[in-house]
Amino acid sequence: MDISPRHFLQFKDFSREEFDHLFQRALWIKSEFKAYRKYWPLIDRTLVMIFEKASTRTRLSFEAGMQQLGGLAIYLNSDDSQIKRGEPIEDTAQVISRMSDAVMIRTFGHDRIERFAACSRVPVINGLTNEHHPCQILADVFTFIEHRGPIQGKTVAWIGDSNNVCNTWLQAAEILDFKLHVSTPPGYEVAPERAGLRGTAHLEQFADPMDAAHLADLVTTDVWTSMGFEAENDRRRRDFAAWQVNPEMMRVAHPEALFMHCLPVHRGEEVAAEVIDGPQSVVWDEAENRMHTQKALLEFLLLGRVDFAAAPSPSASTPSRELP
Ligand code: CP
Ligand code: NVA
Numbered sequence: 001m002d003i004s005p006r007h008f009l010q011f012k013d014f015s016r017e018e019f020d021h022l023f024q025r026a027l028w029i030k031s032e033f034k035a036y037r038k039y040w041p042l043i044d045r046t047l048v049m050i051f052e053k054a055s056t057r058t059r060l061s062f063e064a065g066m067q068q069l070g071g072l073a074i075y076l077n078s079d080d081s082q083i084k085r086g087e088p089i090e091d092t093a094q095v096i097s098r099m100s101d102a103v104m105i106r107t108f109g110h111d112r113i114e115r116f117a118a119c120s121r122v123p124v125i126n127g128l129t130n131e132h133h134p135c136q137i138l139a140d141v142f143t144f145i146e147h148r149g150p151i152q153g154k155t156v157a158w159i160g161d162s163n164n165v166c167n168t169w170l171q172a173a174e175i176l177d178f179k180l181h182v183s184t185p186p187g188y189e190v191a192p193e194r195a196g197l198r199g200t201a202h203l204e205q206f207a208d209p210m211d212a213a214h215l216a217d218l219v220t221t222d223v224w225t226s227m228g229f230e231a232e233n234d235r236r237r238r239d240f241a242a243w244q245v246n247p248e249m250m251r252v253a254h255p256e257a258l259f260m261h262c263l264p265v266h267r268g269e270e271v272a273a274e275v276i277d278g279p280q281s282v283v284w285d286e287a288e289n290r291m292h293t294q295k296a297l298l299e300f301l302l303l304g305r306v307d308f309a310a311a312p313s314p315s316a317s318t319p320s321r322e323l324p
Contacts, residue, residue: 006301007117007124009110010196011134011171019176021305023142025296026289033068033292034321040070045101045302047071049127050092052078052107053227057263058127058135061291062104069295074100093119101302108228123301125294130164130228131194136262137168138297139289141176143282144218146289147258157181157216157253159209160243160270161236162188165222165262167195173202180204183212185239209243216253220260221245221270237269246272250280258282 007013014022032039047066049059059075066073078084083092089112096103097120105113106127117124126134144151155178158166162184170190173180174197182190183206192200206212213219224240225233250257259271259281267273276283299306 005121005123007120008134008297008301009113009117009124009126010132011137011168012175012196012198013134014175016175016177018300019138019141022138022293022296022300023145025299025306026142026293027146029295029299030289030292036321038070039068041299041303041306042066042069042071042101045069045071046099047073047102047104047298048076048096048100049073049104050076050078050081050083050096050106051127052083052105052112053128055106055127057287057290058104058106061294062127065291065295066298068291069298071101071298089115090119092116097121102298125297125301128164130226131167132171132196133164133168133262134171135290135294135297136165137172138293140169140220140260140262140286141172142293143260143286143289144258146285147282148217148256152177154217155179155181155215155254156218156220157183157213158220159183159212159245159249160221160240161224161226162190162195163222163226166190169220170195170197170203174198178202181206181212181214181216183207183209183243185243187239209245210249210252213245213249213253216257218258218260219245219250219253222262223264223266224270240270244270244272245275247274247278250275250278260286263287 049062063073093116100122102123104125104127105116107113108130110129110131113126113129126132141151158169158180169180179202181204224236257280259275261271261276261283263283265276
C-alpha cells in the first residue's frame with residue numbers, strides 16, 4: 001500500500017477536478033472568515049515554513065491561514081537554521097516531518113524541494129522555487145473565477161519574463177483548459193521542458209506584446225528580475241524595456257479584461273502605475289486570496305476531501321470583515 005503523502009510541488013500535481021474542489025472550498029472558507037465564524041479543523045496540527053528567499057505575502061498568508069484553521073505555523077529561514085551550515089536537505093526533511101503535519105518551502109532550484117519531499121513523511125507545499133509558484137496561480141485563477149466566472153476557454157496574456165509564475169500559468173492552462181498568450185523579449189522565451197509542459201497546445205508565443213494582449217480576458221506580468229537573478233538586473237532592464245503593461249496595451253485587450261500581478265511590483269518597469277492602480281486591476285483581491293486558497297489547500301492535504309458543511313446564513317447583526 002502506498003502511504004506516501006500528497007505534495008503540491010507543481011500545479012500539475014493536482015487534477016482539474018481537484019482544483020474545482022479547492023476553489024469551492026476556498027469560497028466557503030473565505031465567506032466564513034468574512035463573517036467572523038470560526039472554522040478550526042486543524043487544531044493541534046503544525047505547519048513548518050522554510051524560507052530560503054524573502055517573502056511578505058507567502059509567509060503571512062500561510063501563517064495567518066494556519067492559525068485561522070486552529071493550527072500552528074512555525075517559521076524557519078535558512079540563515080537561522082542549520083540549513084545554511086550544510087545539513088543535508090534529506091536530513092532536514094526527516095527531522096522536520098517527524099515534528100509537523102505539513103511543510104511549506106520557498107527555495108531556489110526546484111530539485112531542492114523535490115529532494116525534501118522524497119524524504120518527507122508529511123505533505124510538502126511549494127511556496128516558490130526558481131521554476132514554479134503553484135500557490136500563486138491557485139489564488140490567481142480563484143480570483144479570476146470570482147470576478148469573471150469559469151476560466152476554461154478564456155485567454156490569459158503573459159507579458160515579460162518566462163519565469164516561475166509564467167511556467168505555472170502554463171501548467172494551469174493545460175489542466176484547466178484555457179489559452180496562454182506569452183510575449184517575452186528575444187532570448188527569454190518559454191522553455192516547455194523547464195515549464196514541465198505536456199505539450200504546447202495551450203501556448204501561443206508572440207514577438208510583439210501588443211499582439212499577445214489582443215482581446216485577452218486577463219493581462220498579467222511579473223518583475224523583470226526574479227529573486228536569485230539579481231546579477232542580471234542591468235541587462236534585464238534594457239532587454240525588457242518594451243515589455244511594460246501600459247494603458248495602450250490594456251486598450252487592445254478585451255474591454256472587460258482584468259489585470260493581475262503576483263506582487264511585489266516595480267511601477268514604471270513591468271507595469272505602468274495607471275494600470276496596476278487602475279480600475280481593471282484586481283491585485284489586492286489576488287493577494288488576499290492567497291490566504292483563502294491556501295487554507296483550502298491545507299485542509300485538503302491534511303484532511304482529504306471535506307464535505308460541504310452548510311454555512312449558517314449570516315444574521316443581520318453579524319459583523320463582517322468587508323470594508324467599503
Ligand atoms: N507573490 C508572492 O509570493 O509574494 P511574496 O514574495 O511577498 O511572498
Ligand atoms: N518571479 C518572482 C515572484 C515573486 C513572488 C520571483 O521569483 O522573485
